[in-house]
Amino acid sequence: MADTRERRTKRDAGGMRNDPAARLIAFYLPQFYPNPENDAWWGKGFTEWTNTAKARRLYPGHYQPHVPADLGYYDLRVPETRTAQAELARSYGIEAFCYYHYWFAGRRILERTFQEVLTSREPDFPFLLCWANQTWTGAWHGAPNRILIEQTYPGFDDHRRPFESLLPAFCHPRYVRVDGKPVFIIYRPTELPDTVKTIDLWGTMAREAG
Secondary structure (H helix, E strand, O other), rough: OOHHHHHHHHHHOOOEEEEEOOOOOEEEOOOOOOOOOHHHHHHOOOHHHHHHHOOOOOOOOOOOOOOOOOOOOOOOOOHHHHHHHHHHHHOOOEEEEEEOOOEEEOOOOOHHHHHHHHHOOOOOOOEEEEOOOOOOOEHHHHHEEEEEEOOOOOOHHHHHHHHHHHHHHOOOOEEOOEOOOOOEEOOOOOOOOOHHHHHHHHHHHHHHOO
């Protein structure tokens, strides 16, 4: 038992455990701060808190709306909020945040939170990225046929650009790795025009980048 505990406390350069046990990673939605796109689509100052606060009970005992606890109705533009999130996550055994990443044929949105984490190197907490490759519609607001921003795949030159833009993140010492390799998640890989060729391209670029 002592040997097992000792093995489980060893961590890699990214702050993750080196043992083969399952890792607890929280997906991180960066919709909790005002931004130009949401202002244009839903009105000035819209964030996911707007939707959360509107939730209503549908049956007896239904806990709605969910009122935030320790951190309140936070704003992700505030560095202290992001630090408090990491501290709270760590206290519950969460080992990393997986930030949603958006790339629409060269257009990035909701990138501010992660970019500030990357450039400031705070909070001191492991992370990885997930490309949320999905068309945005008004489905959650009763308008499923209203396309807000379409996920398209113009070609392999466009696949090179997001990899190049994310290379500083992949090289970051706190980026989550498995067997020394950065982990990158594609939300809907089967929607890529040629999934195998795209992943092969990124694998080649990753090896060339060391």
